[in-house]
Amino acid sequence: MRVIPALEPSGRTDHLYQQFLEVLENQGFKGELRQDYGTRLVTSTDNSIYQVMPQAVIFPKDTDDLKLVLELSSEDRFQKISLTPRGGGTGTNGQSLTEGVIVDCSRHMNQILELNLDQGWVRVQPGVVLDQLNDFLMTHGVFFAPNVSPSSRATLGGMINTDACGKGSRIYGRTSNHILELNCVLSNGESMCSVLINQDSVEEYKLMTGIQGEIYRTVDEVVRSRKKLIHDTFPRLSRFMTGYNLAGVLNADESTFNLNALLSGSEGTLAFVSEARLRLTRIPRERLLLVVHYGSFDDALRDASRLVESDPAAIETLDEKILTLAKKDEIYPRVQKWVEDPEGRPTRTINLIEFSGDEITELEKKIHPICEEILKKRDTPGEAHGFFITDKAREILELWNLRKKGVGLLGNLPGER
CATH class of the missing domain: 3.30.465.10 (Uridine Diphospho-n-acetylenolpyruvylglucosamine Reductase; domain 3)
Incomplete structure (x- = not known):
């Protein structure tokens, strides 16, 4: 497996950025000004496939610190300074990466x-x-x-x-x-x-x-x-x-x-x-989660338009690739009985459909027609062949946690980055 290549330590921060940090400190910046290699390396990646080494990382203590940073960067001598805000680093498109200065509010401005x-x-x-x-x-x-x-x-x-x-x-x-x-x-x-x-x-x-x-x-x-x-x-x-x-x-x-x-x-x-x-x-008082099993991704995708007509709060698809990768993850034994067909039909894709509201009977009215349709057509090629229903908070949480793991599972696939 090939991973993102290691970045070479670039030594000292560029002179202009070094000067910018020094002036910030002298003007009473209360937070942290970091230019060490370790901090810069950690913030050179996010949840995307990219890696960009910043010149420095700033952790403002409060709004006054933010104002000081931006006011100083607007001066003519620091016009070439680039500032990029960073949150949890969970973006998948590299939004928080920069060759300039990262401004990270998650360390101190988190109240x-x-x-x-x-x-x-x-x-x-x-x-x-x-x-x-x-x-x-x-x-x-x-x-x-x-x-x-x-x-x-x-x-x-x-x-x-x-x-x-x-x-x-x-x-x-x-x-x-x-x-x-x-x-x-x-x-x-x-x-x-x-x-x-x-x-x-x-x-x-x-x-x-x-x-x-x-x-x-x-x-x-x-x-x-x-x-x-x-x-x-x-x-x-x-x-x-x-x-x-x-x-x-x-x-x-x-x-x-x-x-x-x-x-x-x-x-x-x-x-x-x-x-x-x-x-x-x-917060709605009641929740019902319907897990629908399909033989292919195309079948699940085609069925989505019908499922949306039942007005669910959420509908998400997990395809064969994610389900296959999940089998090697610690979460799979906890969700296996809900995502696999008890009669042994191959389940290559599932749809998670959640309904929420204040009356459980209203949610059941939405879910029952879907289940009846599945039972009627389960042996028809291209149709859903099974389902699982739960109103138990723990089971609903586990199934959505499986969905949450999707990006991470795909990100750990072997191959070039």
Whole structure:
């Protein structure tokens, strides 16, 4: 098996970056400034196939540190300094990798700051991990709905920067659908608070002096003057992660203006998030998980359109490659009886279909027609040949953990990288 080749220790950080770090320290930066080879090597990879060695890694202590970093980088002498925010390093496209400076908020800026259950929101710093937040919220009967597979490592700042979504996105949408307010630091070190505003407020914001007024004037001009081009260009998809979401700035009747739609998914290129106020969702009382067995991936994919009609909270497919790799993983003995056909029919792909709500009887009404159809057609070529149903929290968790392992299992395949 060939792995990513080792990077050669590059010795000292380049002079310009060294000078930048020295000035930061002298100006009262409170966090950590790291340029040792070990720290740089660890942050030269993420969950992608790429490896890029940074010049240094910065761990800001608070918002003042972030402001200091960006204000200093805006000076003429440091115009060539490149800054890239990093969360949990779970991105699969190399978004957090850079040959410049990594700014990692996960070490110190990782606090849950405020919870308002009456109004249904929570305020967090960007380094808070998704599982950390939802574990805290669970006792209150609410959760942050966008879900990603690496939830034990993914930070809220990273999810905002990539507009992340995953299991349950067909009902709950993307991260941007749950953002109420973003506190950001702009490229010149200024702070900015962004919330949904009406058109009268937009006109007031456009009169502001400095970079913030310029932002509102520019964005408003672009989304209005190029409205047709934006409408014709942007796909009508519930899940996508490419480009700035200009289509989401104005609502349908153009009565509201939401800069957060643009900031979310911008991968830190427009501003660095220092705090976020996020909408919370009540945890459903009941959950049912249906595991459907198929003889091929094509059969499972073809069946998905029928399954979606039953309005599940989530539907995910695990193909033969992942199931085969899972057999060598420690999790497989715990899920084997649910993903293999008890009558010995070859199961090469499964669909996981979850239903959630407050009444179990309503969920059963959705699931029973699917099961009856499977039983009726199970011996027909190209149709599903079996299923498993559970409402037990432990079993549901184990099956979704199998799904979460998918990227890691594929990433460990032998061969060139």
